[in-house]
Amino acid sequence: MLKIGDKKLINAWAFYDWANSVYSLVISTAVFPLYYSAVTDGKTVSFLGVNWSHSDSLYSYALSFSFLIVAFISPILSGIADYTGNKKKFMKFFCWLGGLSVASLYFFEDIDTVWIGIVFTVLASIGFWASLVFYNAYLPEVAHPDQQDRASAKGFIYGYIGSVILLIINLIMIQMPDFFGISSGMASRISFVMVGIWWIGFAQFTFKKLPNDIYNRKPDKDYIWKGFRELKLVFKEVVENQTLKRFLISFFLLSVGVQTIILLATIFGSTELGLEAIDLIITVLLIQIVAILGAFLFSRLSEKKGNFFALKIAIVIWMLVCFGAFLLHKELPNVATYFYSLGAVLGLVLGAIQSLTRSTYSKLLPETEDHATYFSFYDVTEKIAIVLGTLVYGVLYAITDSMQWSVLCLGLFFLASLIILSTLKKTKYVK
Secondary structure, eight states: OOOOOOOHHHHHHHHHHHHHIIIIIIIIIIIIHHHHHHHHOOOOEEEEEEEESHHHHHHHHHHHHHHHHHHHHHHHHHHHHHTTTHHHHHHHHHHHHHHHHEEEEGGGOOGGGHHHHHHHHHHHHHHHHHHHHHHHHHHHHHHGGGGGGHHHHHHHHHHHHHHHHHHHHHHHHOOOGGTTTTTTHHHHHHHHHHHHHHHHHHHHHHHHHHOOTTTTOOTTTHHHHHHHHHHHHHHHHHHHOOHHHHHHHHHHHHHHHHHHHHHHHHIIIIIIIIIOOOHHHHHHHHHHHHHHHHHHHHHHHHHHOOOHHHHHHHHHHHHHHHHHHHHTTTSSSHHHHHHHHHHHHHHHHHHHHHHHHHHHHOOOOOOOOOHHHHHHHHHHHHHHHHHHHHHHHHHHHHSEEEHHHHHHHHHHHHHHHHHHHTTOOOOOSSO
């Protein structure tokens, strides 16, 4: 068995990002939302006995529901996983659930099968986010504290590279369906299957190397109730640990801004700026590519200046992104070029903020064997932030009738996060 700190073990762990990130790019961001809109455009959708005239709302509600499910089950399952020492089995289960659900989106082909798209969207989202809880929890078990910034960054870099490769392949199929002897819709549906195969297939390399039950736990038969007790103990420790508690509050506030901007960036570009689909896809690819550089540069900055310093710089840049988006409007000459530029800046801090928050949280954890349970609180914080962020954005848009003001207001969440982060005391591994 590979020991903690071994480069082969760290690489194998990071490779799961290569496997699963195709879901977040191809399914969550690029191909599936466009396919869903094309199938349901201007049509009334029937789901669970309710007629939905605004099909995009149904899709949004479905995603929010999946986030709430993950927020509810992940602490419970994590407590059980820590008590039984079975993190890898849980991670495998949710990986297979997510991968098979994504592939099943192939059967969503018209307005009559929208229910298939919605059901498997929910299941795929649950599989993706729940598997990340256990994946993230492995970080302190595969890398020493002084290795965790680079290890976390390596994971995101692998993920960005892998997802861009598959997205380009999928876009070639969708843009040139005649060359492959298929329709554009069929090309999209084949893309969903490819994502599922990619995710499950490459994850096997990670599963082969990751250890299981490194603390040699021997659970009693009533492991479910013991798992609940484990959860209760960790929750009490999180509340009493002032540094960890404040970091989670800061993480929650910045996640409201980050996740909302990620989810709604393409909608902002199309609705508020009137950009074409090709402009939006180029921006998405640009963000992913620049994020590779961002994750690398900020991991090195954190090593030299400390995690808190690097995070503060990233948050300030996020605030500038919000202000830059506020200044954009349809009538602006060369607005697409400005949108690309903003996307490049966003990409630089996207890779940075995702990588650094994960490694910083890992380094703030006390000496513990309950890594999955601790990371479940990290995950729940992010999921609730996503739900709140999209709600706040929607409410602000309804009040102001302008996405520009909504984006500017999101900058206040970053400011609040920065203020709280500035109150945190340095620790042995985090400066």
